[in-house]
Amino acid sequence: MNVIEAAGLGKRYRRSWALRDASLAVPAGHVVALVGPNGAGKTTLLHLAVGLTAPTAGRVTVLGGVVPGTPAALDQIAFVAQDAPLYRNLSVADMLHLTRNLNRRWDQRRAEARLAELAIPLRRKVGRLSGGQQAQLALTLALARRPALLVLDEPLSSLDPLARHDFMASVMAAVAEDGVSVVLSSHVLADLERVADYLILLSAGQVQVAGEVDDLLAGHRMLAGPAEAAGDVAERLAVVHVHRAGALAHLLVRSNGAAEPAPSGWESSPVGLEELVLAYLREPGAGALPGPSARATQDSGVPA
Amino acid sequence: MTIDKQIGSARGPGERGQDAAIAFRLDHASGVPTYLQLVQQVEHALRLGYLGQGDRLPTVKEVVSSLAINPNTVLKAYRELEHRGLAAGRPGQGTFVRGAPATAGLAELTTLRKSLLAWLRSADAAGLDEAGMVALFTSALRDFHDRRGEAPGPVPRGDAGPGTAAEGAEGVA
Amino acid sequence: MTAVATPAPPVGGPRPVPWAKLAWVTWRQHRVALAGVAVLLGGLGLYLLIMRVRIHGAYLAVASCHPAGSAACEVTGRPFSSYYHTAQDMTAILQVIPVLVGVFVGAPLAARELETGTFRFAWTQGCGRLRWAVAKLVLLAIAVTAAAGAFSLLFSWYYQPFFAERFDGVLAPQLFALRGVDFAAWTLAAFAIGAVAGVLIKRTVPAIVASLAIWTGLALATALFLRKHYQASLLTRGSPGYSNPPWVFGQWYTGPNGAPVGQQTIRNVVAHAPESVQNSTNPNAVTAYLTAHHYTQWSTYHPESRFWHFQFIEGGWLLVLSLALLAATIWLVRRRAA
Numbered sequence: 001m002n003v004i005e006a007a008g009l010g011k012r013y014r015r016s017w018a019l020r021d022a023s024l025a026v027p028a029g030h031v032v033a034l035v036g037p038n039g040a041g042k043t044t045l046l047h048l049a050v051g052l053t054a055p056t057a058g059r060v061t062v063l064g065g066v067v068p069g070t071p072a073a074l075d076q077i078a079f080v081a082q083d084a085p086l087y088r089n090l091s092v093a094d095m096l097h098l099t100r101n102l103n104r105r106w107d108q109r110r111a112e113a114r115l116a117e118l119a120i121p122l123r124r125k126v127g128r129l130s131g132g133q134q135a136q137l138a139l140t141l142a143l144a145r146r147p148a149l150l151v152l153d154e155p156l157s158s159l160d161p162l163a164r165h166d167f168m169a170s171v172m173a174a175v176a177e178d179g180v181s182v183v184l185s186s187h188v189l190a191d192l193e194r195v196a197d198y199l200i201l202l203s204a205g206q207v208q209v210a211g212e213v214d215d216l217l218a219g220h221r222m223l224a225g226p227a228e229a230a231g232d233v234a235e236r237l238a239v240v241h242v243h244r245a246g247a248l249a250h251l252l253v254r255s256n257g258a259a260e261p262a263p264s265g266w267e268s269s270p271v272g273l274e275e276l277v278l279a280y281l282r283e284p285g286a287g288a289l290p291g292p293s294a295r296a297t298q299d300s301g302v303p304a
Numbered sequence: 305m306t307i308d309k310q311i312g313s314a315r316g317p318g319e320r321g322q323d324a325a326i327a328f329r330l331d332h333a334s335g336v337p338t339y340l341q342l343v344q345q346v347e348h349a350l351r352l353g354y355l356g357q358g359d360r361l362p363t364v365k366e367v368v369s370s371l372a373i374n375p376n377t378v379l380k381a382y383r384e385l386e387h388r389g390l391a392a393g394r395p396g397q398g399t400f401v402r403g404a405p406a407t408a409g410l411a412e413l414t415t416l417r418k419s420l421l422a423w424l425r426s427a428d429a430a431g432l433d434e435a436g437m438v439a440l441f442t443s444a445l446r447d448f449h450d451r452r453g454e455a456p457g458p459v460p461r462g463d464a465g466p467g468t469a470a471e472g473a474e475g476v477a
Numbered sequence: 478m479t480a481v482a483t484p485a486p487p488v489g490g491p492r493p494v495p496w497a498k499l500a501w502v503t504w505r506q507h508r509v510a511l512a513g514v515a516v517l518l519g520g521l522g523l524y525l526l527i528m529r530v531r532i533h534g535a536y537l538a539v540a541s542c543h544p545a546g547s548a549a550c551e552v553t554g555r556p557f558s559s560y561y562h563t564a565q566d567m568t569a570i571l572q573v574i575p576v577l578v579g580v581f582v583g584a585p586l587a588a589r590e591l592e593t594g595t596f597r598f599a600w601t602q603g604c605g606r607l608r609w610a611v612a613k614l615v616l617l618a619i620a621v622t623a624a625a626g627a628f629s630l631l632f633s634w635y636y637q638p639f640f641a642e643r644f645d646g647v648l649a650p651q652l653f654a655l656r657g658v659d660f661a662a663w664t665l666a667a668f669a670i671g672a673v674a675g676v677l678i679k680r681t682v683p684a685i686v687a688s689l690a691i692w693t694g695l696a697l698a699t700a701l702f703l704r705k706h707y708q709a710s711l712l713t714r715g716s717p718g719y720s721n722p723p724w725v726f727g728q729w730y731t732g733p734n735g736a737p738v739g740q741q742t743i744r745n746v747v748a749h750a751p752e753s754v755q756n757s758t759n760p761n762a763v764t765a766y767l768t769a770h771h772y773t774q775w776s777t778y779h780p781e782s783r784f785w786h787f788q789f790i791e792g793g794w795l796l797v798l799s800l801a802l803l804a805a806t807i808w809l810v811r812r813r814a815a
Contacts, residue, residue: 050601051600051601052600052601069605071493071605074602074603074604079597079598079601081594081597081601083594085593085595085597085598086595087506087595087598090505094505097501097505098501098502098505098506099602101498101501101502102494102498102499102502102599102602102603102609103494103602103603103604104492104493104494104603104604105603145603
């Protein structure tokens with residue numbers, strides 16, 4: 001089952017397209033990192049997936065074909081928007097009670113246990129909690145709904161490093177315990193590198209890269225060698241990005257994995273996720289999308 | 305690389321049975337894939353005697369709660385340990401240490417250590433500094449593996465390169 | 478690589494969240510506003526209660542005084558008259574109660590959620606935004622309308638002595654809107670205007686301001702222009718009798734040839750009247766003089782008996798308007814994008 005499926009999905013606000021021609025097939029049981037620069041369309045994509053907004057073009061379905069925003073979708077998807085919106089003048093206990101009354105499925109025991117573990121007092125008003133505590137409360141409310149899909153929009157952006165770690169640890173523990181699928185967005189990839197096993201890279205409203213992290217890393221290599229020979233390599237291999245420094249050039253290429261030997265005179269090394277993402281961000285024309293053969297479908301050539 | 309040994313580590317509610325005998329740490333900057341770091345920490349603990357037969361490894365939930373990593377990474381590591389014969393899972397109870405990596409006896413270790421120190425003295429006399437010694441050793445180790453016909457370290461699907469780096473890193477530890 | 482199991486979705490689709498739970502949510506989120514309404518109406522109601530008890534004595538004194546209109550009775554009636562002046566102040570204050578109650582409960586309903594971003598929480602919960610909106614709007618509408626209705630009953634009881642002594646007619650504009658079904662209807666309309674303004678404007682304070690302005694405009698337009706057209710008005714010579722004070726909203730004079738003449742003309746004619754007529758103590762002397770000179774006074778009016786008829790007409794169209802606005806609010810909530 002695909003937790004999110006999109007075909008030609010687009011969203012226009014007034015004159016400009018926030019998201020354009022997005023096609024995705026995100027499998028269930030993964031932790032999906034949605035990364036991209038600010039304004040790339042991450043929030044728009046997430047809002048379309050949870051039914052807060054409707055597409056201008058194309059279509060999107062969730063959890064195996066359900067239309068977002070319908071009762072079936074709302075029941076199974078828990079969403080925490082950016083900055084974890086909560087009712088600030090309610091106490092924590094009241095927020096629990098309120099969320100319980102807005103949902104069909106609710107695990108009160110689990111919610112209270114989590115809050116006790118996190119030492120968040122039930123009587124305190126939400127507005128008096130720290131940023132990290134509010135984020136954890138929002139996560140607690142989402143998880144207590146026992147969703148099949150958890151969607152988090154930039155959950156870490158306003159948290160200090162310790163709060164960030166604790167938040168992600170909580171999310172991962174929930175994945176380990178319940179098997180919930182997670183989609184989370186960030187404009188800081190480092191936050192998500194260790195937790196994500198599926199990556200979607202959005203840039204300027206378009207999906208540039210989408211695929212399992214293991215496949216992406218296995219399918220790319222970094223070649224180091226003489227700059228003047230870069231053009232020759234480009235004719236034989238799919239080069240994503242060239243970085244020249246004097247006589248030395250680094251090429252990010254798509255490959256079939258370690259089995260393929262590096263061209264003579266070139267040194268091959270594996271590429272990390274952050275390096276991969278940065279290279280694609282620098283090459284807006286390049287893409288790595290899972291086509292029918294689960295291989296890259298576009299070729300950018302070597303820029304001059 | 306250090307091992308944290310936790311006695312009486314914190315238990316989640318409802319967890320019965322013995323405490324986990326080891327707690328993992330993560331080195332972000334090492335370049336070694338996460339799952340491999342976990343495998344290496346278990347192997348290292350076994351070699352040094354911190355882990356013994358029948359000891360319980362932390363549950364997936366325990367590991368991800370403290371390290372904030374993907375549960376699949378932990379599963380991958382535990383599968384690798386099973387593959388190497390070092391651990392075995394018992395359904396409903398957890399993953400437990402099974403065997404120890406083939407290692408030399410105490411007397412052999414002492415002899416090997418002596419000859420290694422002698423080699424280091426010769427290298428120092430020849431003018432090699434520490435980095436030079438490390439580079440020489442690493443390259444010789446690679447040659448040794450190549451001649452034996454083994455790929456350096458295990459090569460699971462999708463992780464060709466890191467295996468090389470991992471062995472190199474471990475040699476430096 | 479799906480190594481951890483995914484939970485199975487529930488069989489047969491989700492049941493909708495029961496209305497009782499949404500009722501708790503509505504109350505919990507709006508209890509401050511509702512408490513404010515209760516304090517306001519309760520406080521005013523208590524005041525009316527106390528005053529009415531005090532008026533009772535003065536009223537009995539006036540009612541039992543004979544002959545009415547004599548100088549002695551006028552002295553007896555002075556306390557009652559002063560209570561009447563206080564009642565006028567009260568009436569003026571109460572004109573704004575419907576709009577305050579309705580707008581301050583209705584406008585923040587959607588506006589505050591949209592303004593603070595909490596709609597991204599509320600509208601992604603399992604109950605869905607449609608049920609959420611319907612529950613809140615219906616429950617709060619009923620609450621404010623019922624409270625207003627109860628209050629206007631209390632007001633009618635409070636004002637009864639003044640009607641009995643013919644100090645005012647029931648159709649008087651400032652009193653018509655405080656009694657019968659009108660008070661509750663105008664409160665409901667204010668609520669509905671507030672709700673739809675909140676969804677459209679998406680910010681609480683501007684929505685409140687806009688709603689106040691719209692409601693006030695509508696209320697003034699109705700009182701000044703619309704209400705008199707609910708039924709064909711009656712026409713009579715002179716002034717209609719004051720035994721049942723009607724609502725007179727038009728008076729003019731016609732000249733000898735039957736054409737209407739302005740007030741200035743009448744003043745000129747009266748200025749040429751003999752001193753005895755101008756200074757006469759008989760209120761009908763001037764009228765008789767004008768009539769003798771073929772100047773006729775005409776009045777358009779609605780008799781008091783039309784009170785309930787008008788109440789139901791006005792209450793009816795206000796109800797229809799409110800329901801339409803509430804439906805529009807729900808439709809807009811459904812459509813509203815992130």
